[in-house]
Amino acid sequence: MYLDYWKLKQKPFENTPDPDFFYFSPEHEEAYIRFKYAISENKGAILLTGDYGCGKTTLIRLLVSELDPERFRIAILNHPRGDINDLLKAILIEFEEPLESPIFKTDSTDAIERRIGERLIESFEEKTITLLIIDEAQLLKSDHIFEEIRLLLNFQLNDRFLINIFLVGQPELRDHVNKLPQFEQRLYCKYHLHVLDLNETTNYINHRLTVAGLDRSVFTSEAIRLIYQNSKGTPRRINNICDLSLLFGSSQKVEMIDTDIIQSVL
Numbered sequence: 001m002y003l004d005y006w007k008l009k010q011k012p013f014e015n016t017p018d019p020d021f022f023y024f025s026p027e028h029e030e031a032y033i034r035f036k037y038a039i040s041e042n043k044g045a046i047l048l049t050g051d052y053g054c055g056k057t058t059l060i061r062l063l064v065s066e067l068d069p070e071r072f073r074i075a076i077l078n079h080p081r082g083d084i085n086d087l088l089k090a091i092l093i094e095f096e097e098p099l100e101s102p103i104f105k106t107d108s109t110d111a112i113e114r115r116i117g118e119r120l121i122e123s124f125e126e127k128t129i130t131l132l133i134i135d136e137a138q139l140l141k142s143d144h145i146f147e148e149i150r151l152l153l154n155f156q157l158n159d160r161f162l163i164n165i166f167l168v169g170q171p172e173l174r175d176h177v178n179k180l181p182q183f184e185q186r187l188y189c190k191y192h193l194h195v196l197d198l199n200e201t202t203n204y205i206n207h208r209l210t211v212a213g214l215d216r217s218v219f220t221s222e223a224i225r226l227i228y229q230n231s232k233g234t235p236r237r238i239n240n241i242c243d244l245s246l247l248f249g250s251s252q253k254v255e256m257i258d259t260d261i262i263q264s265v266l
Contacts, residue, residue, distance in 0.1 A: 002250035006249075006250060007214065009213035013240075013242040013243040014243070015239050019058065021208050021212075022058050022062045025196055025200045032059060032062070035048065036063060036066070038189055039129075039166070042160050044153055044161045044186065044188050045150075045153055045166075045167070045187050046167070047173070047174070048166070048168045048169075049168070049171055050170070050193030050194070051170070051171065051193070051194065052170060052234070053235055053237060054236075060168060064133070067131070072130075073123050073128045073129070073130045075132045077090055077094060079136045080134055080139055085112060088116060089103075091132060116152070120162040124157070130162060131163075131164045132152075134149075134165070135168045139169075146176075146180055146183050152165065174190070174192055195233035196234075196235065196238075198225065198233075204238060205217075208242075218256055219242070223257050227242065230266055241266070245261050
């Protein structure tokens with residue numbers, strides 16, 4: 001509704017994990033470098049945590065988009081729930097195990113594990129690296145499930161893991177993992193993302209406007225400070241405020257988004 005008014009090619013503040021709009025704050029850049037290396041070099045288990053709406057899922061999408069599909073088999077579990085067998089069967093589904101396979105009718109954890117191992121060997125023989133991403137992993141409440149995930153890392157050869165596991169979740173996931181020393185010690189690397197500061201919020205807003213096709217800033221510095229104060233530096237909240245501000249600004253035919261516009265959308 002406001003694209004033509006602001007001369008934008010697309011909406012800059014959509015709350016979808018679009019890698020094209022990813023903003024590299026210093027923390028996001030460091031996390032990206034660590035995890036890109038860990039995944040590319042087949043390092044096993046890694047952990048990313050961060051506050052709600054801080055860009056974890058977008059970072060995952062960016063990393064995945066840059067992986068060679070000929071070299072990687074990628075399985076993504078979103079919102080994992082259920083018991084150990086539910087999790088393992090969900091992994092098999094992501095590994096494209098036929099739904100008519102008899103393995104889905106068994107309650108034997110050992111049998112399901114063996115089938116996962118067979119699929120991992122198949123991937124290895126096809127010269128592909130298997131990456132399992134579990135997003136919203138804080139939903140995994142049981143220590144037994146984390147132990148099962150740890151045991152999946154035992155599928156390995158003398159010189160490489162047969163599966164790489166990327167756990168992503170909110171801060172309570174980090175706290176849970178830190179209480180499980182056997183699991184925590186198997187992590188190759190871990191990183192926690194924080195919300196943006198005022199300077200990063202300014203850069204974030206201007207970056208997204210530039211990607212969307214606008215070559216100038218349309219938010220006053222005072223407006224950005226107010227956005228920061230009300231969003232507390234959370235990208236998802238920043239997006240909501242900025243999106244509505246562009247809409248209100250276009251309806252009022254202003255040239256710049258000032259604090260009055262921001263106040264009207266809060």
